[in-house]
Amino acid sequence: LTHGEISPRTAWHAGMRALHEGKRGAETFLKELVWREFAYHLVYHTPRITSGNWREEWDAFPWNTDERKKEVWAWKRGRTGIRFVDAAMRELYVTGYMHNRARMIVASYLTKHLMSHWKIGLDWFADCLVDWDPASNAMGWQWSAGSGPDATPYFRVFNPVSQLDKFDKDRAYADRWIAEGKSNPAPEALSYFDAIPEHWGMSPSDDYPEPIVTPEDGRERALVAYKGRDF
Ligand SMILES: Cc1cc2nc3c(=O)[nH]c(=O)nc-3n(C[C@H](O)[C@H](O)[C@H](O)COP(=O)(O)OP(=O)(O)OC[C@H]3O[C@@H](n4cnc5c(N)ncnc54)[C@H](O)[C@@H]3O)c2cc1C
Secondary structure, three states: OOOOOOOHHHHHHHHHHHHHOOOOOHHHHHHHHHHHHHHHHHHHHOHHHHOOOOOHHHHHOOOEOOOOOHHHHHHHHOOOOOHHHHHHHHHHHHHOOOOHHHHHHHHHHHHHHOOEOHHHHHHHHHHHOOOOOHHHHHHHHHHHHOOOOOOOOOOOOOOHHHHHHHHOOOOHHHHHHOOOOOOOOOHHHHHHHHHOOHHHOOOOOOOOOOOOOOHHHHHHHHHHHHHOOOO
16 A cells, blocks of 8 residues: 555455455454555645654643654663563565554554654654555554644653553563563564664673663653643
8 A cells, every 4th residue: 555556445445345255353453554545634624744743732832852762762762771672673674564563562662651852753753664655654653642633642651661561571572672671582672683774883792781761750840841831
Protein backbone atom coordinates (compact mmCIF):
# COMPACT_ATOMS: atom_id res chain seq x y z
CA LEU A 1 0.00 0.00 0.00
CA THR A 2 2.71 2.43 0.99
CA HIS A 3 4.58 1.91 -2.26
CA GLY A 4 1.43 2.07 -4.36
CA GLU A 5 1.86 -1.49 -5.59
CA ILE A 6 -1.63 -2.43 -4.53
CA SER A 7 -4.60 -0.10 -4.19
CA PRO A 8 -6.60 0.27 -0.99
CA ARG A 9 -9.71 -0.78 -2.92
CA THR A 10 -8.09 -4.07 -3.92
CA ALA A 11 -7.02 -4.64 -0.32
CA TRP A 12 -10.51 -3.72 0.92
CA HIS A 13 -12.28 -6.14 -1.44
CA ALA A 14 -9.85 -8.93 -0.58
CA GLY A 15 -10.57 -8.25 3.10
CA MET A 16 -14.33 -8.28 2.52
CA ARG A 17 -14.07 -11.56 0.65
CA ALA A 18 -12.08 -13.04 3.52
CA LEU A 19 -14.70 -11.74 5.96
CA HIS A 20 -17.53 -13.39 4.03
CA GLU A 21 -15.55 -16.62 3.95
CA GLY A 22 -15.36 -16.44 7.75
CA LYS A 23 -11.57 -16.03 7.84
CA ARG A 24 -10.12 -15.13 11.21
CA GLY A 25 -8.63 -11.64 11.43
CA ALA A 26 -10.48 -10.31 8.37
CA GLU A 27 -12.49 -7.80 10.37
CA THR A 28 -9.40 -6.48 12.16
CA PHE A 29 -7.60 -6.16 8.84
CA LEU A 30 -10.49 -4.13 7.41
CA LYS A 31 -10.48 -1.88 10.46
CA GLU A 32 -6.75 -1.24 9.98
CA LEU A 33 -7.42 -0.22 6.39
CA VAL A 34 -10.00 2.24 7.66
CA TRP A 35 -7.33 3.81 9.91
CA ARG A 36 -5.21 4.34 6.84
CA GLU A 37 -8.14 5.95 5.02
CA PHE A 38 -8.76 8.15 8.04
CA ALA A 39 -5.12 9.29 7.92
CA TYR A 40 -5.51 10.25 4.25
CA HIS A 41 -8.79 11.99 4.98
CA LEU A 42 -7.00 14.07 7.62
CA VAL A 43 -4.09 14.97 5.35
CA TYR A 44 -6.49 15.97 2.59
CA HIS A 45 -8.64 18.21 4.77
CA THR A 46 -5.97 19.41 7.22
CA PRO A 47 -2.57 19.09 5.51
CA ARG A 48 -0.94 20.85 8.45
CA ILE A 49 -1.08 17.49 10.29
CA THR A 50 2.21 16.49 8.66
CA SER A 51 4.15 19.50 9.92
CA GLY A 52 2.52 21.01 12.99
CA ASN A 53 0.27 20.22 15.92
CA TRP A 54 -3.19 19.32 14.64
CA ARG A 55 -4.57 20.84 17.83
CA GLU A 56 -2.80 24.16 17.58
CA GLU A 57 -3.04 24.85 21.32
CA TRP A 58 -0.26 22.26 21.68
CA ASP A 59 2.13 24.80 20.10
CA ALA A 60 2.43 26.22 23.62
CA PHE A 61 3.56 22.90 25.13
CA PRO A 62 7.20 22.86 26.27
CA TRP A 63 8.43 19.98 24.08
CA ASN A 64 12.17 19.64 23.71
CA THR A 65 12.96 20.39 20.06
CA ASP A 66 16.74 19.91 20.27
CA GLU A 67 17.60 16.78 18.29
CA ARG A 68 21.16 16.83 19.62
CA LYS A 69 20.05 16.28 23.20
CA LYS A 70 21.66 13.12 24.54
CA GLU A 71 18.31 11.62 25.51
CA VAL A 72 17.12 11.95 21.92
CA TRP A 73 20.28 10.28 20.64
CA ALA A 74 19.81 7.47 23.14
CA TRP A 75 16.26 7.00 21.84
CA LYS A 76 17.37 6.87 18.21
CA ARG A 77 20.24 4.50 18.97
CA GLY A 78 18.33 2.12 21.22
CA ARG A 79 20.34 3.04 24.34
CA THR A 80 17.60 4.35 26.63
CA GLY A 81 18.03 1.48 29.10
CA ILE A 82 14.36 0.59 28.56
CA ARG A 83 14.41 -2.81 26.90
CA PHE A 84 11.18 -2.66 24.95
CA VAL A 85 12.08 0.77 23.53
CA ASP A 86 15.66 -0.21 22.71
CA ALA A 87 14.70 -3.53 21.09
CA ALA A 88 12.13 -1.81 18.91
CA MET A 89 14.44 1.04 17.87
CA ARG A 90 17.14 -1.46 16.90
CA GLU A 91 14.70 -3.61 14.96
CA LEU A 92 13.60 -0.47 13.14
CA TYR A 93 17.17 0.45 12.26
CA VAL A 94 18.08 -3.00 10.96
CA THR A 95 14.86 -4.06 9.23
CA GLY A 96 12.91 -0.85 8.59
CA TYR A 97 9.93 -2.42 10.35
CA MET A 98 8.37 -2.14 13.79
CA HIS A 99 5.12 -3.64 15.08
CA ASN A 100 2.30 -1.16 15.75
CA ARG A 101 2.39 -1.89 19.50
CA ALA A 102 6.10 -1.03 19.59
CA ARG A 103 5.52 2.13 17.51
CA MET A 104 3.04 3.31 20.12
CA ILE A 105 5.45 2.54 22.96
CA VAL A 106 8.53 4.22 21.50
CA ALA A 107 6.42 7.22 20.46
CA SER A 108 4.96 7.54 23.94
CA TYR A 109 8.43 7.26 25.49
CA LEU A 110 9.87 10.00 23.25
CA THR A 111 6.99 12.44 23.59
CA LYS A 112 6.07 11.83 27.21
CA HIS A 113 8.97 10.34 29.21
CA LEU A 114 11.56 12.32 27.26
CA MET A 115 9.17 15.21 26.58
CA SER A 116 10.61 15.61 23.12
CA HIS A 117 8.69 16.85 20.13
CA TRP A 118 6.84 14.25 18.08
CA LYS A 119 8.34 15.79 14.92
CA ILE A 120 11.74 14.43 15.93
CA GLY A 121 10.23 10.95 15.99
CA LEU A 122 8.24 11.54 12.82
CA ASP A 123 11.44 12.46 10.95
CA TRP A 124 13.36 9.48 12.33
CA PHE A 125 10.58 7.10 11.31
CA ALA A 126 10.55 8.73 7.86
CA ASP A 127 14.27 7.97 7.58
CA CYS A 128 14.00 4.39 8.81
CA LEU A 129 10.61 2.81 8.01
CA VAL A 130 10.21 0.76 4.84
CA ASP A 131 6.45 1.28 5.12
CA TRP A 132 6.86 5.00 5.75
CA ASP A 133 3.71 6.80 4.80
CA PRO A 134 3.32 10.56 5.28
CA ALA A 135 -0.31 10.34 6.37
CA SER A 136 -0.20 7.30 8.68
CA ASN A 137 3.09 8.41 10.20
CA ALA A 138 1.80 11.89 11.03
CA MET A 139 -1.46 10.53 12.41
CA GLY A 140 0.39 7.90 14.47
CA TRP A 141 2.78 10.43 15.99
CA GLN A 142 0.12 13.00 16.77
CA TRP A 143 -2.12 10.30 18.22
CA SER A 144 0.73 9.22 20.48
CA ALA A 145 1.73 12.74 21.49
CA GLY A 146 -1.81 13.85 22.31
CA SER A 147 -1.83 16.71 19.80
CA GLY A 148 -3.86 15.00 17.09
CA PRO A 149 -7.53 14.44 16.38
CA ASP A 150 -8.89 11.46 18.27
CA ALA A 151 -5.57 11.40 20.11
CA THR A 152 -4.70 9.39 23.17
CA PRO A 153 -5.03 11.82 26.09
CA TYR A 154 -1.66 13.20 27.16
CA PHE A 155 -2.10 11.75 30.64
CA ARG A 156 -2.28 8.25 29.16
CA VAL A 157 1.41 7.41 29.45
CA PHE A 158 2.37 3.90 28.34
CA ASN A 159 4.58 2.19 30.89
CA PRO A 160 7.23 0.55 28.69
CA VAL A 161 8.24 -1.87 31.45
CA SER A 162 4.77 -3.23 32.16
CA GLN A 163 4.16 -3.36 28.39
CA LEU A 164 7.20 -5.64 28.16
CA ASP A 165 5.75 -7.86 30.90
CA LYS A 166 2.46 -8.00 29.06
CA PHE A 167 3.57 -8.45 25.46
CA ASP A 168 7.03 -10.00 25.78
CA LYS A 169 6.67 -12.16 28.88
CA ASP A 170 9.56 -14.49 28.06
CA ARG A 171 11.70 -11.57 26.77
CA ALA A 172 12.07 -13.25 23.38
CA TYR A 173 11.70 -9.92 21.57
CA ALA A 174 14.04 -7.97 23.85
CA ASP A 175 16.65 -10.74 23.71
CA ARG A 176 16.43 -10.95 19.93
CA TRP A 177 17.48 -7.30 19.60
CA ILE A 178 19.68 -6.49 22.61
CA ALA A 179 23.19 -7.93 22.72
CA GLU A 180 24.74 -6.13 25.68
CA GLY A 181 25.10 -8.29 28.78
CA LYS A 182 24.54 -11.55 26.86
CA SER A 183 27.24 -14.23 26.59
CA ASN A 184 25.69 -15.57 23.40
CA PRO A 185 23.71 -12.76 21.74
CA ALA A 186 21.14 -13.50 19.06
CA PRO A 187 22.20 -12.94 15.42
CA GLU A 188 19.64 -10.13 15.06
CA ALA A 189 21.08 -8.38 18.11
CA LEU A 190 24.56 -8.57 16.59
CA SER A 191 23.35 -7.49 13.16
CA TYR A 192 22.46 -4.12 14.68
CA PHE A 193 26.14 -3.42 15.31
CA ASP A 194 26.95 -4.19 11.67
CA ALA A 195 24.21 -1.83 10.53
CA ILE A 196 25.03 1.27 12.58
CA PRO A 197 27.71 3.82 11.69
CA GLU A 198 31.05 3.23 13.39
CA HIS A 199 31.10 6.76 14.81
CA TRP A 200 28.17 5.86 17.09
CA GLY A 201 30.88 4.07 19.06
CA MET A 202 28.67 1.20 20.22
CA SER A 203 29.75 -2.38 20.80
CA PRO A 204 27.93 -5.58 21.85
CA SER A 205 30.40 -5.90 24.72
CA ASP A 206 29.32 -2.56 26.25
CA ASP A 207 27.34 -2.68 29.48
CA TYR A 208 23.63 -2.31 28.98
CA PRO A 209 22.75 1.22 30.22
CA GLU A 210 20.67 2.13 33.23
CA PRO A 211 17.39 3.83 32.20
CA ILE A 212 18.07 7.43 31.12
CA VAL A 213 14.59 8.23 32.41
CA THR A 214 12.72 5.65 34.46
CA PRO A 215 9.06 4.97 33.67
CA GLU A 216 8.05 6.49 37.02
CA ASP A 217 10.15 9.69 36.74
CA GLY A 218 9.20 10.19 33.09
CA ARG A 219 5.54 9.77 33.80
CA GLU A 220 5.72 12.21 36.71
CA ARG A 221 7.62 14.82 34.66
CA ALA A 222 5.18 14.53 31.77
CA LEU A 223 2.15 14.84 34.00
CA VAL A 224 3.54 17.90 35.81
CA ALA A 225 4.12 19.62 32.45
CA TYR A 226 0.69 18.55 31.26
CA LYS A 227 -1.06 19.88 34.36
CA GLY A 228 0.96 23.11 34.20
CA ARG A 229 -0.12 23.97 30.67
CA ASP A 230 -2.50 26.88 30.26
CA PHE A 231 -4.68 25.57 27.44
C1 LIG B 1 4.01 6.53 15.80
C2 LIG B 1 3.42 5.72 14.66
C3 LIG B 1 3.92 5.89 13.37
C4 LIG B 1 3.38 5.14 12.31
N1 LIG B 1 3.91 5.32 11.06
C5 LIG B 1 3.39 4.63 10.01
C6 LIG B 1 3.92 4.79 8.70
O1 LIG B 1 4.85 5.57 8.46
N2 LIG B 1 3.37 4.04 7.70
C7 LIG B 1 2.32 3.17 7.91
O2 LIG B 1 1.87 2.52 6.95
N3 LIG B 1 1.80 3.03 9.13
C8 LIG B 1 2.30 3.71 10.19
N4 LIG B 1 1.79 3.52 11.44
C9 LIG B 1 0.61 2.65 11.59
C10 LIG B 1 0.88 1.17 11.87
O3 LIG B 1 1.84 1.00 12.87
C11 LIG B 1 1.31 0.38 10.63
O4 LIG B 1 0.48 0.66 9.55
C12 LIG B 1 1.21 -1.10 10.97
O5 LIG B 1 2.22 -1.41 11.90
C13 LIG B 1 1.32 -1.96 9.75
O6 LIG B 1 1.28 -3.28 10.19
P1 LIG B 1 1.01 -4.46 9.17
O7 LIG B 1 1.90 -4.29 7.99
O8 LIG B 1 1.03 -5.73 9.96
O9 LIG B 1 -0.44 -4.15 8.63
P2 LIG B 1 -1.87 -4.74 9.05
O10 LIG B 1 -2.04 -4.67 10.55
O11 LIG B 1 -2.06 -6.05 8.36
O12 LIG B 1 -2.85 -3.65 8.41
C14 LIG B 1 -3.09 -3.56 6.99
C15 LIG B 1 -2.79 -2.16 6.52
O13 LIG B 1 -3.62 -1.22 7.21
C16 LIG B 1 -2.91 0.00 7.45
N5 LIG B 1 -2.77 0.23 8.90
C17 LIG B 1 -2.64 -0.69 9.89
N6 LIG B 1 -2.60 -0.10 11.11
C18 LIG B 1 -2.69 1.23 10.88
C19 LIG B 1 -2.70 2.38 11.72
N7 LIG B 1 -2.63 2.29 13.07
N8 LIG B 1 -2.78 3.61 11.15
C20 LIG B 1 -2.86 3.73 9.79
N9 LIG B 1 -2.87 2.69 8.93
C21 LIG B 1 -2.79 1.45 9.47
C22 LIG B 1 -1.54 -0.17 6.80
O14 LIG B 1 -1.60 0.37 5.49
C23 LIG B 1 -1.36 -1.68 6.77
O15 LIG B 1 -0.49 -2.10 5.75
C24 LIG B 1 2.31 4.24 12.53
C25 LIG B 1 1.83 4.08 13.84
C26 LIG B 1 2.38 4.81 14.89
C27 LIG B 1 1.84 4.61 16.29
